[in-house]
Structures are given as structure tokens and as C-alpha cells.
Amino acid sequence: MIELEELNVDNWLETIELSVSKEQKEVFPIPNVYWIGISRYEEKTTLYAIKNKEIIVGLLGMGYDEDGVSGYINPLMIDERYQGKGYSRDAMMLAVEKLKNDYKVSEIHIGHRKTNTVAGKLYESLGFIIVDEDENDYFRKLDLN
Numbered sequence: 775m776i777e778l779e780e781l782n783v784d785n786w787l788e789t790i791e792l793s794v795s796k797e798q799k800e801v802f803p804i805p806n807v808y809w810i811g812i813s814r815y816e817e818k819t820t821l822y823a824i825k826n827k828e829i830i831v832g833l834l835g836m837g838y839d840e841d842g843v844s845g846y847i848n849p850l851m852i853d854e855r856y857q858g859k860g861y862s863r864d865a866m867m868l869a870v871e872k873l874k875n876d877y878k879v880s881e882i883h884i885g886h887r888k889t890n891t892v893a894g895k896l897y898e899s900l901g902f903i904i905v906d907e908d909e910n911d912y913f914r915k916l917d918l919n
Contacts (some may be wrong), residue, residue: 775863778822778834778872786810787825789828792853809849824852824865833848833855834865836873845879850893862893866900874918882916 776804779785790810813819813835824832832852839846847869852861886893886900887910894912904916 776824776831776868777824778868779807779825781810781823784870785840786829789823789833792833792851794810794851795854795857799894804849807896808812809833814862818903819848822849822869824861826856826859826861830858831861832860832867833864836877838877838879843879844881845877845882846883847873862896863900864881866896870900870918876880880918882918883913884916887911901919 781789809819809821813821819835819837821833821835823830824834832850834847834850835847836847838844847866850862850865850869852865870882873882882902884897886897888894888907897914900916902916905914905915906913
């Protein structure tokens with residue numbers, strides 16, 4: 775069973791040491807330390823360590839979209855050592871519940887590279903539908919009503 779623990783003085787350093795595989799860096803090129811900087815100085819993103827018992831296995835961010843009404847999830851990453859164990863699915867389900875219950879949003883947005891078919895299948899299985907796209911990315915929405 776996984777849990778989301780807000781980044782803090784005790785867990786941030788371990789979180790920045792996580793990484794996706796070399797091949798995955800083409801679709802997830804941004805290191806976790808960068809996400810921490812963005813969350814503090816550019817966006818109003820709350821970052822969470824994804825934990826399995828006491829082991830940090832990934833990073834997830836969420837917050838309100840610019841409209842102040844809908845929510846978003848970004849980033850979602852699982853360290854290469856812990857992939858394939860269902861942690862992304864469990865973390866997404868926790869994030870959706872948190873956005874619905876704590877943030878009181880009626881829809882959630884998420885984006886991913888078109889080449890990241892694993893993410894696309896996960897988001898589709900959770901009910902996220904494609905609402906837009908550009909050359910490189912799909913943009914999805916989950917309606918909570």
C-alpha cells in the first residue's frame with residue numbers, strides 16, 4: 775500500500791535522487807530537483823513523495839489550474855527500480871481522491887508525451903480522455919461529476 779507524503783525537510787533529498795531509466799529520459803527529461811524549484815517559484819504545485827512503507831519510490835505533484843477551479847497532476851514519476859509494481863496507478867488514484875475531496879475540483883487535467891504510451895494507457899484506464907494535443911503531447915481531462 776502506498777501513501778503520498780508532502781515534500782518536507784526530511785524527504786526532499788531522497789526524492790531528488792530518484793530517476794527514470796536512461797531510455798525514459800527522452801519522455802521524462804526533467805530531474806526531480808527541477809520540479810522542486812518550479813513548485814516553489816513558478817507554479818503553485820504541491821509535491822509529494824510516493825512512499826511504499828518507508829521507501830520513497832516516486833514523485834507526484836498536484837494543484838489548481840490557472841482557472842483556480844480545476845486541478846492538475848504534474849509531475850508523476852516512479853524511480854526506475856520500482857516501476858512495474860502498480861505504484862503509478864495507486865498514486866494517481868490517491869491524487870484524484872485528494873483533488874476531489876480536499877481541493878474540491880470538478881475536473882483534473884494531465885498531459886504526457888505522445889511517445890509515452892505506458893502513461894497514456896494508465897491515464898485512459900483511469901478515465902482520462904484526450905481533449906487536445908500538439909505535435910509532441912496529449913492533454914487529458916478527467917471529469918469528476
